[in-house]
Amino acid sequence: MTTSTPADHKAREAVRRQHDQTLFVEAGAGTGKTTELVMRVLELVAHGQLPAMASLAAITFTENAAAELRTRIREALEDGAEGRHRDRTFTVTEQALLATALEEIDDAAITTLHGFATRVLQDAPLEAGLPPGFAVNDAIRSQLEAAARWRSFLDDLLDDDSVAEHLLAALTLDLKTEKLREIADAFTGSWDLLQHRPFSPVPLPAVDVSSVLDPLRRAAAYLTDAPAGDGLTAHLETVVVPFIDALEGLDDRMDLIEALQRTKVKSSAGLAPAWKGRKPEIVAILLEAHEASTQLVGDIGTAATETLCARLQDFVLAEACRRQREGSLTFHDLLVLTRDVLRRDRGVRDRLHARYPVLLIDEFQDTDPLQVEIACLIAADCVDVPAEDWADMAVGGGRLFFVGDAKQSIYRFRRADVQLYRAVGERFSAGTTTLSVNFRSVPAVVSTVNAVFE
Secondary structure, three states: OOOOOOOOOOHHHHHHHHOOOEEEEOOOOOOOOOHHHHHHHHHHHOOOOOOHHHHHHEOOOOOOHHHHHHHHHHHHHHHHHHHOOOOOOOOOHHHHHHHHHHHHHHHHHHEHHHHHHHHHHHHHOOOOOOOOEEEEEEEEHHHHHHHHHHHHHHHHHHHHHHHHHHHHHHHHHHOOOOHHHHHHHHHOOOOOHOOOOOOOOOOOOOOOOOOHHHHHHHHHHHHOOOOOOOOOHHHHHHHHHHHHHHHHOOHHHHHHHHHHHHOOOOOOOHHHHOOOHHHHHHHHHHHHHHHHHHHHHHHHHHHHHHHHHHHHHHHHHHHHHHHHHHHHEEEHHHHHHHHHHHHHHHHHHHHHHHHEEEEEEHHHHHHOOOHHHHHHHHHOOOOOOOOHHHHHEEEEOOOOOEEEEEEOOHHHHHOOOOHOOOOOOHHOHHHHEEEOOOOOOOHHHHHHHHHHOO
C-alpha cells in the first residue's frame, strides 16, 4: 500500500540526502529507484557537492536507460530551478545552483559503462597505449572483422605442423572447427583473464592400450563355457572379441584413438542365473576395461584441447594487441584498457578522482567485474600502487553509490555475477539501504509475489 509517507521513508531520505557515506541500495522493480536516484542528484547539486555537472558520473546498463535517466534529471532540474518541483521546495540559492546545473547538463557523464570507459580513454589515449583517434567498432563491424581474421587464423592452424597431430586427435574425437570458433569467441569476450591464467601446450600421451586389452582378454576367457543365446555371451562374441582383434592389429595412434572412442565395451546384459554367479565378475571386468579406455581417450583429449586452447589464446591476445595498436576497439577492450590505465597510471587516477566526487551506478546487479574495479580505482584514496583486490581499496565515504536488485540479474553471459553483487554489498554493508515499497503493483499482486519468494 502506498501513502504520501511510505513505510520505507527513512531509506528514501538516506538515498536523497546521506551524501557522506557509500550507499548500497537494494531496490526491487516498481520501488521508484530511478526517482530516488534523480533526487539524489538534485540534492548533490543543491548542496554544492557537485562543483559542475561535468563532475557527475551516473552509469547505467543500457543506452535507453541512460537516455531516460538524462531526460529525467534534466526535467527535475528544470522543475527545481523554477521552484515547482513536486517533492521538494528549494531556496533561491539552491534554485540558482540547479539552474546552472541545467545549463551544464550536457557535460554530465550520464552514460553506459562502455560510454564512461570511452570518456576515460579519450582523456588519456597515450597513457592507455592508444592512438588519439581511436574508435569503437559497432557489433556488426566487429563480427565481420572477427570472421575474416578467424578464417585466416584457421587456415594457418590447419597448415601448422607443430600442432597437426593434436588437431588430428581432436578431430578424431569429434571436435568440430565450429567449436573452436565458439571457444575463440568466448576467449575474446574475456581476453583479460587469459593474461593471468594462460593455457600451455601439452604433449600427446602415448596410446598404450594394454590397460584396455588385459581386462578384455580376461572377459573373453569366459566364453569357453558361456551360456548359448545369452545377451552377455552375444556381447562378448560380437563386441569384445572383435575389439580385441582390432586393437591388436592397429599401430597408428589415430586409428587406436578412433577405435577407443567408438567402441563401448561395458555391458550388463545377460541373465545372472545362466552364468551361475559369474556375471558380476564379467560385468566388473568390462567396466574396468571401459574406465581404462575412457581414461586414455580423456588424457588424449585433454592434451589436444589444452594445446589448441593455447593456440587460440595466442591468437586472441594478439588480436587484442592489434586492436589496441590500431585503435579499433571492441566494447570489452574499452573496459580492460580503462581498468589497466587506471591501475597503471596514478596521474590518470588522480585526475578522475578529483573530477568525479561520486560515482552513481544503476542496475548494479548486471555489472561486469571490471566495472567494480574501475569504480573503486577512481573512488579510492590516491596512492602510488593500488591494492590488487578492489575490496581492499580504501574508498572514502560517499564516493560510491550503488543501486540494484539481485532478483533482476539476467546478464550472466556478459560476465554479470550475482555473487559479485553480494560481495560488493558485504564490502559496503554499513551503507546497505533497502527500498521496499512497491508503487507499480496493487497490494494483492505484491502480497502474492512476496509469499512466493518467502
